[in-house]
Amino acid sequence: MPLLDIRNLQLEFGTGRDAVRAVDGVSFTIAEGETLCLVGESGCGKSVSALSIARLVPTPPARYVGGEILLNGCDVLKMDQRELRSIRGGVVSYVFQEPSASLNPVFRVGNQIKESLKLHRPQFATDDEVIRLLKLVGIPAPESRIRDYPHQMSGGMQQRIMIAMALASEPKLLVADEPTTALDVTIQAQILELLRDLKARLRMSILLITHNLGIVGDIADRVAVMYAGQIVELSPARALLQRPLHPYTQALMNSVPQLGHELDRLQAIPGNVPNLGQFPRGCRFHPRCPKAQSDCSQKAPELVEVEPGRWVRCPYWK
């Protein structure tokens, strides 16, 4: 049994005739010790899908209209408040892009980590354990740092404090939503190194959201590519990066410059991402797709396993 098994998740914003479906039939699994990357353009539903795992999307305005989120076999969508509280920051921990989203500026960082320990592992709510966690995330001289306030640390260090806080509960699954977007490449490299190391040592599973295909190549075991609320390709990372099958994945990979590859001109994807609630009929990518056929504007394609472990939502992938 996989640690996480999301089946046909459907989520809407708004009600009645104004309801728009932000997540439309998303399914994926994450095994123990596995890293899955979620990629796709802004607004395609990555964060909302990831927040759903601990049911952190406020309802209303959101509404779950279908599907299951099985965490260790139990459906998160059926849990009561008490059960939800125990998984949030417990089995599942989150790290967000902005340290300010999780760090309180008026408390010392050591105390903030200790609070998290008190909640989930009360017997370990000690300075020693806080220092061990800070060491784990690579904070130099942690003994002298536990009394610092967040503003006394650089962006990269704050990001590591957040990860330490997320690790305090010894989560089975770490959900990181663009954890390095605001950071420099050298600090980003430190954080990726840290995640890789934690995964190897603690057998932690990771769901990582990113725009950056380089990060996918660096850390992912598998990748899910989203477009307009749906997964359009799901595949082992190496295979996808070497040979993307869905036209959108191909277009995405062609549009980014790569270090050391000389290109006269970037291949931009024509047109814009459709707005929520205004998805085109048929395949949602068809107005921008270079491979579109006449029936692409009519029939909505299914996500189909075309090779072992490789799922593609396009009948013309060949």
Added chain:
Amino acid sequence: MKLLEVKNLKVHFPVKHGVFSRVNAWVKAVDDVSLTVAPGETVGLVGESGCGKTTLGRAIIRLLEPTGGSVTFEGEDITTLEGAALRERRRRFQMIFQDPVGSLNPRMTVGQIIGEALDIHKLVADEQAREQRIGKLLRDVGLDPVHAQRYPHEFSGGQRQRIGIARALAVEPKLIVCDEPVSALDVSVQAQIINLLQDLQREHGLAYLFIAHDLAVVEHISHRVVVMYLGKVVESAPSKSIINAPKHPYTQALLSAVPVVDPDSKRQRIVLPGDVPSPINPPGGCPFHPRCPVAEARCKTEVPALREVSAGHFTACHLAK
């Protein structure tokens, strides 16, 4: 002739403390920087967060008062120009900002935003010419002339960035300082804007000083790249030579830290210890020495000069060959 020549530029900010606001330290955000940009050239500017890239860009177009050094534009020293004379020269150099939302007035239509620049410099004779010019500028950046009636919030992030570009182009500049113009955008929109900037460069002979974090983007768009660390230039070279054969240990670490798409790449990553030191108390000697993996004794005391190690390739490291 060089379009832009920056010589020994310094921008130091006072750090004030206490009731009497005495200045008790200086942030040396830009410290003795020299660089040149030729007409029609793109010079990329990279370096860690806080190393002084934005400050340098703002000082060049005189949005900031330099503490020392000089800025020469088309052969004229503009370092101390003021008032009307400065406004008049401003036509020739513009800036595009990272945040397309914050840099556009939300209460003005797109037509008013672009028209304002035309009016300030009296570039159009009458209302009809004004309208035509605005329509042409919008078409140039891939928008529709009917968009002139709309407000910034009615556009996507990428479209707003195009409006910012149209506004900069309105005054027919020779140089545009682009401060992270694509960092906030989606990869596919980013590709559209980069292509647009390159097309405009070909058509109008524009020069760019292009500030960005993404080294792959910088390599793609730049003819030359300048690397900064703690307010100083540590390396400067044609982009191919800096990407393929970086000489400064900081540039080497920076390049090795870029994650690559190819999962089979066997690159060795150089992980730098520690964080960037504060520009208030920069380390003596080579500013990079506390984090440098190959530093020697003299690196702690002697400041390395920027020297030419191969044709057109400059670096400030005692050990570079």
